[in-house]
Amino acid sequence: MTFKLISTAALVVALGASAVMADxxxxxxxxxxxxxxxxxxxxxxxxxxxxxxAKGDVAYDAAAAQAAADNLVAVSGLNAMTxxxxxxxxxxxxxxxxxxxxxxxxxxxxxxAGAMAEASVAMAAAAGSDLASLQAAMGPLGGACxxxxxxxxxx
Amino acid sequence: MTFKLISTAALVVALGASAVMADxxxxxxxxxxxxxxxxxxxxxxxxxxxxxxAKGDVAYDAAAAQAAADNLVAVSGLNAMTxxxxxxxxxxxxxxxxxxxxxxxxxxxxxxAGAMAEASVAMAAAAGSDLASLQAAMGPLGGACxxxxxxxxxx
Numbered sequence: 124m125t126f127k128l129i130s131t132a133a134l135v136v137a138l139g140a141s142a143v144m145a146d147x148x149x150x151x152x153x154x155x156x157x158x159x160x161x162x163x164x165x166x167x168x169x170x171x172x173x174x175x176x177a178k179g180d181v182a183y184d185a186a187a188a189q190a191a192a193d194n195l196v197a198v199s200g201l202n203a204m205t206x207x208x209x210x211x212x213x214x215x216x217x218x219x220x221x222x223x224x225x226x227x228x229x230x231x232x233x234x235x236a237g238a239m240a241e242a243s244v245a246m247a248a249a250a251g252s253d254l255a256s257l258q259a260a261m262g263p264l265g266g267a268c269x270x271x272x273x274x275x276x277x278x
Numbered sequence: 279m280t281f282k283l284i285s286t287a288a289l290v291v292a293l294g295a296s297a298v299m300a301d302x303x304x305x306x307x308x309x310x311x312x313x314x315x316x317x318x319x320x321x322x323x324x325x326x327x328x329x330x331x332a333k334g335d336v337a338y339d340a341a342a343a344q345a346a347a348d349n350l351v352a353v354s355g356l357n358a359m360t361x362x363x364x365x366x367x368x369x370x371x372x373x374x375x376x377x378x379x380x381x382x383x384x385x386x387x388x389x390x391a392g393a394m395a396e397a398s399v400a401m402a403a404a405a406g407s408d409l410a411s412l413q414a415a416m417g418p419l420g421g422a423c424x425x426x427x428x429x430x431x432x433x
Binding site (some may be wrong): 155157161162163164167172187188191194197201228 | 309310316318345346356357425
């Protein structure tokens, strides 16, 4: 829980403050974009492992499910301070789908990031128990991803 | 320490076992490659934050340094089990520089991953103290990255 709350708070602080990388150098901006896209890839991959079990495409494996869920907790707990600098939105630069609205809706973005972290913690508490528990935790997790993407990721 | 050892053990197990994703489907393999590349991007970004302070390009900021170092610990602690499936080496597929030697040198790869996790923990213990401590921790960290890249990443 502490992990999650720190992460959310850090994101809110980061979005509000002028970040270290927000110096107008496109190389630094691109590095930040690649880092957050890396974070998203790690979400996608570990969600994929869990989703394949949830759907029955892959046999349920408690250890593998727990590992994937623990990874989601670790990834959602990363301090996002330097990964969302001003000027790294999709109207300011190429190579990102992050809407400019992110930077004008800090409290809501922070709340959505917090919901993702919370759903990851819930998955980590469920995934290693049994398939039904894993399946029950998938909905909130997918919902948390989707809520942020719908509001803040361009097509 | 526990975090690190679990991570290293998981990597060794993963490399030895037939991973969940190693089903010969190129989409699944590519997903695994993107996930580990995402992990590398997160390493690079957070190392960049620390490196910029170490070199004096950016003013030392204890909180930002600590956050970057904590991120390195979290990222190096990820369970790598599903991210290095058999058949995802650079001789078997496009889009990766991971040498096939990785899959025939499990103990050494695991040791190198462990060294990276250990150097990250050392950085996290140093980065928030002062600039000199951060600078002293940079060498082992860069060395750990380089040791694995030199041995197992193709040009």
